[in-house]
Amino acid sequence: MIEVLGVTKTYGKKDNAFKALCDVSFTMPSGASVAILGKSGSGKSTLMHVMSGLDRPETGKVIIDGKNIFTLKQKDIDKFRSRTMSFIFQSFFVQANESCYDNVSLPLEIADVSKSRRKSKIETALKAVELFDKKKSRARDLSGGQKQRLAVARAIVNNPQILFADEPTGNLDSVTGGVIENLLFDYNRKNKVTLVLVTHDPDLAARCDVQIHIKDGVIDSIKGNN
Amino acid sequence: MKIQDIVIRAGRSLKQAKARTILTSLAIAVGAFTITLSLAAGAGGRSYTDQIVSSNTDSKELVVAVQPPKSQQGPQKYSGATSSSVFSTALGSTEVLTQTDINRIQKVTNVVSVSPNYNPQIKYITRLGQDKYIVSISTFSASVTLKYASGSTSGDLADNEIILTEDYIKALGFSSNQASIGQTVDIVADKLSAPISAPESQTFTYTIKAVSSASGLAFRAQSSLLVSNSSAKKLYDYINLGTRGYDHFAIASVMVNNANNAQSVKDKLTNMGYRAQTAADILGVVNTFINVLQGILLGFGALAILTSVFGIINTQYISVLERTQQIGLMKALGMRRRDVGRLFKLEAAWIGFLGGAIGSGLALIVGTVANPFISKALDIGDIRLLIFNPISMVIVVVGLIIVSVSAGILPARKAAKLNPIEALRTE
Numbered sequence: 001m002i003e004v005l006g007v008t009k010t011y012g013k014k015d016n017a018f019k020a021l022c023d024v025s026f027t028m029p030s031g032a033s034v035a036i037l038g039k040s041g042s043g044k045s046t047l048m049h050v051m052s053g054l055d056r057p058e059t060g061k062v063i064i065d066g067k068n069i070f071t072l073k074q075k076d077i078d079k080f081r082s083r084t085m086s087f088i089f090q091s092f093f094v095q096a097n098e099s100c101y102d103n104v105s106l107p108l109e110i111a112d113v114s115k116s117r118r119k120s121k122i123e124t125a126l127k128a129v130e131l132f133d134k135k136k137s138r139a140r141d142l143s144g145g146q147k148q149r150l151a152v153a154r155a156i157v158n159n160p161q162i163l164f165a166d167e168p169t170g171n172l173d174s175v176t177g178g179v180i181e182n183l184l185f186d187y188n189r190k191n192k193v194t195l196v197l198v199t200h201d202p203d204l205a206a207r208c209d210v211q212i213h214i215k216d217g218v219i220d221s222i223k224g225n226n
Numbered sequence: 227m228k229i230q231d232i233v234i235r236a237g238r239s240l241k242q243a244k245a246r247t248i249l250t251s252l253a254i255a256v257g258a259f260t261i262t263l264s265l266a267a268g269a270g271g272r273s274y275t276d277q278i279v280s281s282n283t284d285s286k287e288l289v290v291a292v293q294p295p296k297s298q299q300g301p302q303k304y305s306g307a308t309s310s311s312v313f314s315t316a317l318g319s320t321e322v323l324t325q326t327d328i329n330r331i332q333k334v335t336n337v338v339s340v341s342p343n344y345n346p347q348i349k350y351i352t353r354l355g356q357d358k359y360i361v362s363i364s365t366f367s368a369s370v371t372l373k374y375a376s377g378s379t380s381g382d383l384a385d386n387e388i389i390l391t392e393d394y395i396k397a398l399g400f401s402s403n404q405a406s407i408g409q410t411v412d413i414v415a416d417k418l419s420a421p422i423s424a425p426e427s428q429t430f431t432y433t434i435k436a437v438s439s440a441s442g443l444a445f446r447a448q449s450s451l452l453v454s455n456s457s458a459k460k461l462y463d464y465i466n467l468g469t470r471g472y473d474h475f476a477i478a479s480v481m482v483n484n485a486n487n488a489q490s491v492k493d494k495l496t497n498m499g500y501r502a503q504t505a506a507d508i509l510g511v512v513n514t515f516i517n518v519l520q521g522i523l524l525g526f527g528a529l530a531i532l533t534s535v536f537g538i539i540n541t542q543y544i545s546v547l548e549r550t551q552q553i554g555l556m557k558a559l560g561m562r563r564r565d566v567g568r569l570f571k572l573e574a575a576w577i578g579f580l581g582g583a584i585g586s587g588l589a590l591i592v593g594t595v596a597n598p599f600i601s602k603a604l605d606i607g608d609i610r611l612l613i614f615n616p617i618s619m620v621i622v623v624v625g626l627i628i629v630s631v632s633a634g635i636l637p638a639r640k641a642a643k644l645n646p647i648e649a650l651r652t653e
Contacts, residue, residue: 049647052558054557054558054646054647055647074563075562075563078557078560078561078562078563079560079562080560081558081559081560082559082560082561083560085560086559087558087559089650093551093552093554093555093650095552095555097239097242098238102238106555106556106559107559107560109227109228109231109235110227110556110559110560110561110565111560112227112228115231
């Protein structure tokens with residue numbers, strides 16, 4: 001379970017201060033798929049950063065499995081993130097010069113997974129996104145859809161508990177976008193992994209269990225499908 | 227993140243910027259090249275002088291002269307006592323050793339023998355039916371290593387035996403070195419005390435015992451012919467007896483009973499007012515000269531490395547800028563600041579390693595190829611003037627890695643401090 005309690009985040013100082021998040025609170029159950037909806041500049045990305053411990057809010061708590069992550073030292077937040085969370089970004093952020101295999105290997109290396117145990121994990125993840133035959137290809141030789149599939153493989157390789165996806169289909173056409181969507185929702189359902197989707201696309205959000213609308217740093221509405 | 231994985235990732239990112247990596251490490255390679263060569267030249271030079279000194283001197287031998295008066299400014303005052311024992315050299319006048327001095331030195335404990343340096347100024351050397359040649363005669367010492375082209379000596383030379391150099395064998399018309407052994411040569415000397423109106427000279431006949439060949443190590447063998455000490459004294463006596471300079475010597479060589487006693491005898495002689503030099507002293511003087519030269523070369527190498535340090539800093543800053551996104555991603559995936567910093571420091575380490583390996587490797591190749599040419603140009607036979615010590619090469623490479631890592635600290639800090647959110651916003 002992820003609890004967000006009274007989170008306020010301000011960017012800039014004094015006259016230029018800009019409240020990206022203002023006293024935001026909500027709860028999401030483990031294993032759910034949650035969409036954070038909002039226009040650009042509404043604070044939805046900031047919310048994702050705060051929930052993942054990438055950014056520290058001025059006030060408020062983010063409680064994951066009963067632990068407020070902001071009581072931890074930055075070092076320990078990083079460690080926590082490497083073991084329990086992963087990310088998918090709109091512009092993929094795959095390393096163009098590295099092979100698919102090395103791209104997927106990165107989170108395992110960061111999480112100190114021993115070399116002997118990496119291979120099977122990487123191969124499983126590449127098979128899950130149907131890129132196993134490309135494991136030695138460089139990421140720059142892949143198409144956009146393949147790059148995002150590679151990013152999905154990188155995100156699921158270390159069996160995260162929470163998967164953050166920031167506009168995962170924003171740079172893809174509807175067909176390849178649909179493939180990515182299906183991959184994410186299948187993974188969410190099969191492995192009971194919490195999926196947090198940041199998007200401005202209402203159709204994509206509608207596929208999630210919970211939709212959190214955010215507007216000007218404040219929660220507008222929270223809707224559940226069930 | 228494990229160090230091994232960081233090392234591999236660092237190496238991989240360098241491979242992706244090959245041209246830049248190689249250019250940056252070439253700057254270091256210049257420094258490594260200079261330093262490796264200067265170390266090799268220093269080691270070679272020291273070993274060369276060491277060989278020269280040990281093959282031309284004996285560690286049991288001291289070279290003794292009279293101590294020049296200290297803080298002497300301008301010409302020395304005349305006094306009756308000194309007048310007869312002043313010896314003029316190109317460098318000025320120095321006091322000389324007389325028979326009294328030699329007797330005094332002889333009495334010092336641990337001294338086995340004292341022999342003045344007879345340097346008979348003979349007129350010429352010749353052989354029946356051949357031309358006359360000017361030559362210089364030196365005293366043979368069994369402790370000095372000679373390179374023989376033909377013949378050999380066992381122990382000391384007997385009287386009337388002589389060691390010739392190859393040049394004279396040819397000049398005196400022998401068909402080969404081998405053919406000259408056992409043959410005789412004539413040395414003609416003038417009696418200096420004889421009146422000009424009635425010059426007097428004598429011919430001394432010597433049997434050729436051996437022929438010495440030019441060696442890169444020998445001082446004496448190249449130009450001087452060698453006779454035994456008593457033969458030299460005989461010549462000296464004939465030439466100089468009755469002159470004012472007779473029995474006055476610039477230097478004498480003192481043999482001590484044991485090499486370990488050389489220093490204590492030297493101290494005693496110094497107290498008695500003589501200037502004594504051991505083999506180690508002579509080596510020390512030459513080595514100081516080599517060390518100064520080596521220091522200058524090392525300084526140039528260090529300067530090149532200092533320049534390359536700025537190259538590394540610059541390259542690594544650019545690398546951090548270029549890979550902002552990658553750094554952001556790694557931090558988002560939970561990579562610790564320390565590991566991000568390490569990644570960039572290790573990249574710098576790789577550059578340092580490459581530069582060091584390229585530079586010292588090139589130095590090794592160039593040195594190995596050039597060694598025979600240098601030896602030939604300096605006419606020192608088969609002696610190698612550049613000696614590459616594997617340990618010092620390893621130290622050079624390791625040192626350069628350390629220097630490069632220090633140069634990488636600032637860019638690595640910048641990378642470690644990068645805010646992942648800002649970094650991931652870069653499109």
